[in-house]
Amino acid sequence: MSDKPEIIYDEALVPAYELPDPLVCLDGTPVKEAQTWRETRRPELIRLFEEHMFGRTPGWLDYQRSEVLDEDSRALGGLATRKQVRLHFSPALGGPTLDLLIYLPNDIKRPAPVFTGLNFAGNHSVTHDPQVLISEAWFPEGWWNVENHQATEAGRGMAASQWQAERVLGRGYGLVTACYAELDPDVDDFSNGIHPLFYQPGQTCPAVDEWGAIGAWAWGLSRMMDYLEGDPDVDAARVALMGHSRLGKTALWAGAQDERFAAVISNASGCGGAALSRRRFGETVGSINTAFPHWFCKNFHAFNGQEERMPFDQHMLLSLMAPRPVYVASAAEDLWADPRGEFLAAYHAGPVFRLLGEEGLPSDEMPGLRQPLRNRVGYHIREGGHDVTEYDWDCFLDFVDEKIVRE
Ligand code: GCU
Numbered sequence: 278m279s280d281k282p283e284i285i286y287d288e289a290l291v292p293a294y295e296l297p298d299p300l301v302c303l304d305g306t307p308v309k310e311a312q313t314w315r316e317t318r319r320p321e322l323i324r325l326f327e328e329h330m331f332g333r334t335p336g337w338l339d340y341q342r343s344e345v346l347d348e349d350s351r352a353l354g355g356l357a358t359r360k361q362v363r364l365h366f367s368p369a370l371g372g373p374t375l376d377l378l379i380y381l382p383n384d385i386k387r388p389a390p391v392f393t394g395l396n397f398a399g400n401h402s403v404t405h406d407p408q409v410l411i412s413e414a415w416f417p418e419g420w421w422n423v424e425n426h427q428a429t430e431a432g433r434g435m436a437a438s439q440w441q442a443e444r445v446l447g448r449g450y451g452l453v454t455a456c457y458a459e460l461d462p463d464v465d466d467f468s469n470g471i472h473p474l475f476y477q478p479g480q481t482c483p484a485v486d487e488w489g490a491i492g493a494w495a496w497g498l499s500r501m502m503d504y505l506e507g508d509p510d511v512d513a514a515r516v517a518l519m520g521h522s523r524l525g526k527t528a529l530w531a532g533a534q535d536e537r538f539a540a541v542i543s544n545a546s547g548c549g550g551a552a553l554s555r556r557r558f559g560e561t562v563g564s565i566n567t568a569f570p571h572w573f574c575k576n577f578h579a580f581n582g583q584e585e586r587m588p589f590d591q592h593m594l595l596s597l598m599a600p601r602p603v604y605v606a607s608a609a610e611d612l613w614a615d616p617r618g619e620f621l622a623a624y625h626a627g628p629v630f631r632l633l634g635e636e637g638l639p640s641d642e643m644p645g646l647r648q649p650l651r652n653r654v655g656y657h658i659r660e661g662g663h664d665v666t667e668y669d670w671d672c673f674l675d676f677v678d679e680k681i682v683r684e
Contacts, residue, residue: 282582285558286612294555297589299596299629311633322597323534325588330549331530332488332574334496335475338366343504346376346410350383353406357382357446358510361400361410364500366471373471375459375497376400378409380442381451381510390515390682391451392673393501395494395524396440398422398432399456404442405434414458415469439521439665448674449682451511453501457524460497461490465571471496485575491549492574494524495531502537515539517677521665522614523572526550533597539681542604542673543595544665547614549573551605553591553622554584559615562587591618592625595654599626600633602680604655604673609646611663617643623656630654651676 285291300308300318303325308318327333344363352359357380364375378400381389396403398421399412411430416423422432445452457463461470467482471493483489488496498518506513517540520528525546532541543551548560549572563581566573580587595603605623607616620643627637635653644650647668649657655676659668 282561282563284561284564288558288617291556291558294553294585296553296555296592296625297587299593299626300632303588308632314629314632319597322589322593326530326533326594326597328486328574328576329580329588330573330577331492331495332483332486332576334492335483335487338474340368341366341500341503347408349408352380352408353404353443353446355383356443357451359406359408362504364504366500367474373459373474375455375500376410376412377453377455377501377504378403379451379453379508379511380446382446382449385449387510388512389449389451389510390512390517390677391453391505392445392517392519392677393453393498393505394519394521394528395457395460395498396436396454397457397524398436399428399458400454401428401430401433402436403434403440403452403454404437407433409433412456412459414456415462416458417462417464438667441667441670444667444670445674448678450517450674450677453505453511455497455501457494457497457527461493463490463523463571465569467571483574487574489573490571491523491527491530494527495534498527498531499535499537502535506537513537515681517542517673517681519544519673521545522547522550522663523569526572529594529598532601532603533594536601538601540602540604540677541598542606542676543619544606544669545608545611545614545663546605547611547619549591550614550619551591551595551622552615552618553625554580554587555590556615556618556621557584558618559613590622592622595622595626596629599629600635600653602653602655602676604676606656606669606672607658608661608663609658610661614663616658620656620658623654626654649675651679653680655680
């Protein structure tokens with residue numbers, strides 16, 4: 278017999294749990310006014326997520342430079358203008374960089390609203406466009422279409438269906454993406470990526486309450502936003518952040534910390550993302566910290582098998598977007614990500630939205646398949662598994678149209 282806890286895939290086996298109240302401060306003070314939320318409870322929650330889960334960002338870099346690598350106003354058959362821009366985070370040659378792939382629609386008046394998010398396998402994986410540069414990131418053994426830890430031409434367009442670039446552009450949005458591995462390779466090793474730029478003399482890995490990999494990826498999203506704020510063709514007040522799976526967890530943490538993102542979309546972010554930890558359905562805190570010890574800060578490991586001791590749960594992460602619109606998408610067969618736990622977290626973020634004068638989800642009954650809910654908190658569940666599909670994008674586009682573009 279193994280002493281590993283069984284993974285729960287049966288609703289009847291979900292333990293009874295009580296969620297912490299987003300509207301009660303740690304010292305017991307109830308939050309009755311928007312001002313108390315803003316000035317006391319919100320900062321307190323950010324600190325709790327920093328200290329116990331994602332880790333704090335250990336400071337600011339005073340260096341960032343951008344370099345335009347390519348620009349073409351007739352990309353994707355004339356639909357878009359493509360720019361490729363390299364962000365440098367250090368003056369040192371060979372220091373970490375992040376390549377942004379930017380498509381802006383040609384047939385709308387600029388500045389354009391944009392969708393942004395990190396990708397798993399390099400910018401060239403996002404479309405079939407032959408001009409997109411192949412990422413120079415280091416990838417772990419066994420990653421898709423990688424040889425000697427480097428991405429190859431074979432990966433071009435492999436994630437095109439997950440990004441739907443033509444569809445997004447056709448609806449009048451730009452698309453801005455970068456590869457997460459350039460910020461920090463996705464392995465339990467803190468000697469590479471951006472972490473070392475922040476080390477104190479003699480430090481070789483983050484302290485127990487300092488950022489793991491997700492914190493570093495989220496930091497990168499904010500640096501992308503810095504760049505977008507300076508691009509006159511981009512409407513920086515209308516940037517919707519989207520992330521899938523581990524990059525959905527990342528999008529939520531970036532959106533919680535950086536209120537410049539006007540809307541945040543989590544696709545199948547599951548454990549450590551939108552799904553409630555206390556339900557222990559599918560992936561648990563213990564399993565995620567064991568399989569991916571580098572994603573969260575070391576303090577988070579104290580909650581392995583002890584979710585009820587957490588001073589927060591994931592509905593509170595979603596509530597940190599308020600009053601900005603937040604959307605959660607699940608898939609019926611993606612049980613590992615706990616679709617019901619994702620829905621319930623979105624529902625239980627509602628009181629914060631209501632305090633701020635916005636509508637949360639209307640009830641704790643899950644909607645049927647392909648019946649998107651579009652309040653200030655949005656949600657849909659579709660058939661199928663762990664993926665981002667054309668249908669998901671149609672829902673994201675409708676939501677963002679309604680909440681931040683047409684409003
Ligand atoms: C694993 C992991 C999930 C994560 C997913 C992904 O399945 O357990 O937490 O979301 O990878 O990023 O695809």
